Amino acid sequence: MALAAICEKSLSAFDHLSALVADSMHQVDCLIDENLKSDIPLIEQIAKHIIYAGGKRLRPALVILASHIHGTVSAQTIALAAAIEFIHTATLLHDDVIDESDLRRGNQSAHKIWGNTTAILVGDFLFAKAFELMVQTNSLRVLQILSKTSAIISAGEVRQLMETHSFDLSLETSLQIMGAKTAELFGAACQTGALVAGATEKEAGELYLYGYNLGLIFQITDDVLDYQAQDDSRGKIPGDDFREGKITLPIIFAYQNATEQEKAFLEKTMISLEQAPDDLERARDLIINHGGFEKSLALAANLCEQAQSCIHQSHQFKPLLTGLVQECLSRTK
Incomplete structure (x- = not known):
């Protein structure tokens, strides 16, 4: 579809x-279905359980x-694009086992249904399939x-x-972990998608840097939403990071300025995981009182400027690329 027709x-x-x-993503889905066919039906069942569960599909779209x-x-x-989606899906399967997450994209996590070992092995299968698909790009640089x-x-x-x-x-360190786990694949999706179309290094x-910063913004806003969202429209139960004792930017900023009593509360609930029903709300109040949300989003806004600096002023797609980082910064789900 021509750009002018959709703007x-x-x-x-x-x-x-x-x-x-849209048209290209349909082709990606067909290729994914083709590559999930196996003599072991459980592999296809588990992979499709997560791939087609309603995720944003941002990474293949960026390719x-x-x-x-x-x-x-x-x-x-x-x-x-299919390879990128397989890599991402494999990491989700592994993540959910490590984090002991009950939900993924609004559905019961694969490891909760089929067990940890099965989920991990299917994740490994998807990594292997991703490399098979990479070979089809006929590009050693992409590999x-x-x-x-x-x-x-x-x-x-x-490291996480x-x-x-x-x-x-x-x-x-927190930004480095986010960079490795989230932003790196965003950046690689943009970089390799450009290379296979004939872009120079x-x-x-430049597109790698754009994608990398977009990925950081996406993760920071996701961490903020984990405390602010009122429903599970992202496929995660609000407050999961708190319940799992995952130290993210909003909590880091709050802890830096907390009183000794408040620090003791956060250490008890998030390190020892001794939590009462009202503790999530108290943690949320601490984040608000100490500017945890505000500082996290200010950092994301700075990354937004860095992402936009990678886009040439005369670029035909500048409005779209700029809009993506701005909407990612202000997203509510």
Whole structure:
């Protein structure tokens, strides 16, 4: 679909993106279905349980958008977008086991239905399938980038497991973990999508930085919403991070300015996980009182400026790219 045909002022940037990539995403879904076929029906059942559970599908959409920006959407773009979605889905399966999450995208988590071992092994299967699809791009450079990205994501998982249940976690370390677990795949999606469409390394590098910052913004706002949202429209139960003792930016900022008594409360509830029914509300009040939400969103706003600085002023897609980071910053679900 031509860009001019979808740019109506009544639509949001995310709506514009969805319209632009709709036909290509249908091809991605067909390729995903084809690659999930197996002699072991459980593999397909578990993978589809999470892939088609209503996620935003931002990462494969960014692959397609990047190819639009620097050329045309080809069979290589479609294979790459499916590979990116498989990598993301594999990390979700692993994450839910590690975090012992009950819900994913509004549905019961795969490990709750089929068990931890099965969920982890299907995640491994999806990683392997992702690399099969990468080969179809006929690009050694794409393989290099996504191999490195997969290693960074895995290392980020380990680092999160080691460090995010402690108030010794610094702002810098928290951003590094977010970068590894979330932003890196956003950046790689933009970078490789551009490369398969013929972009130069410099052009693809600029889109990587755009995607990386977009990913950080997405994760920061997600962490804020975990305390602010009133429903589970994101596929997560509000307050999950608190209940799991996950130290995120809003809590880090609150803890930095908390009294000794307040720090003792946060350590008891989030480190020792000794929680009473009203403790989540009290933690939310502490975050508000000490500017945790405000400071987190101010940081995200700064990243928004950095993302937009990667876009050339004369770029045909500048309004869409700018709109995506702004809407990501202000999203409410």
